[in-house]
Amino acid sequence: MNFKFKQSGYRFEAYNEENVSTFEKLFDIFKELITYTSGDFDEAIDWLKALDKEYNLTTEDYTIEDFIEDLKKKGYIKEEIKPDGGNKISITDKTEQAIRKRALEQIFGKLKKSASGQHETSKKGLHGEPSGDLRAYEFGDALDRISLTESFKNAQSRQGLSNFNLTEEDLVVQDSYHRTQMSTVLMIDISHSMILYGEDRITPAKKVAMALAELITTRYPKDSLDIIVFGNDAWPINIKDLPYLNVGPYHTNTVAGLQLAMDLLRRKRQANRQIFMITDGKPSCLKMADGTYYKNSAGLDPFITGKCYNMAAQARKLNIPITTFMITSDPYLQQFVDRFTKSNKGKAFYSGLKGLGELVFRDYEQNRNKRMK
Incomplete structure (x- = not known):
């Protein structure tokens, strides 16, 4: 621009x-x-x-x-x-940040222009009350926040008083602050099925995570985002690790991911907490008390799914909604997701890969604005 x-x-x-x-x-x-x-x-x-x-x-x-x-x-x-x-x-770190910014522009920029989708885009969460301070323009800032007087001063001081171009690097905006915060844990499935059947599912999931991280750090700096991956086990990763994320020869231990997500959210002081889970497969693995793994890839195992439903109910008691983004359209697996969602009173989307980013961003904004009221 x-x-x-x-x-x-x-x-x-x-x-x-x-x-x-x-x-x-x-x-x-x-x-x-x-x-x-x-x-x-x-x-x-x-x-x-x-x-x-x-x-x-x-x-x-x-x-x-x-x-x-x-x-x-x-x-x-x-x-x-x-x-x-x-x-x-x-x-370098500079490239990692550039990749996150590009992901944000690809996904959130498209979302701002689109009128389609399952949720309305709310502008309220992008602004907040003016703080009286000025800062450099960032992608996603509303045009009515731009201070033209100060922006023109920047351009004049950089290029002279005549024949100057006002570029993005000259723009400054009136800063705003938000009275409330949201804590989000994003769970990403890295089981082997995320690259099976000739479809790369992990790259779109990485892009969504990078874009969400960039949105939160630039637009909602008081919010928190933790990212965890889950296969046979679950572990947290740093935002800077996202470009290097790969799948492994893993089954899907959904319970381990949910346990870790809830542990992270229990430590947060914010009252508003949520879990986003991106997965393409059924839960097929549990870690037992003796350290061994119980695995079953053949259908929906009642022992494994029962543990998942219990975790969903526990999150509900803690007032932590879980939004599941199921990137397959298998009716058999939808049965599990439907029951899991009912146990938590959360939400589920069967999006495929094409609309994944838009769905995550719309839901983040909607959840944030709804819970901030």
């Missing part, structure tokens, strides 16, 4: 791909590829070279090698010495 200054005022200038540099075009593709390859730089570059060969993304004046050099200069990648003496290139 650009503002272009004229004597008569300002206007929006439409996005024009001709104004985008080759580096920016390649970097946009690279961010997608590095997410898909779970942070593997070499594999992402191999994919980029293959795309370049097919679609002529580069020119004689700017090659993939030039792009890699620019990534180094701009601080998006770093080179390290491996124990065997060779070199290893990996992405």
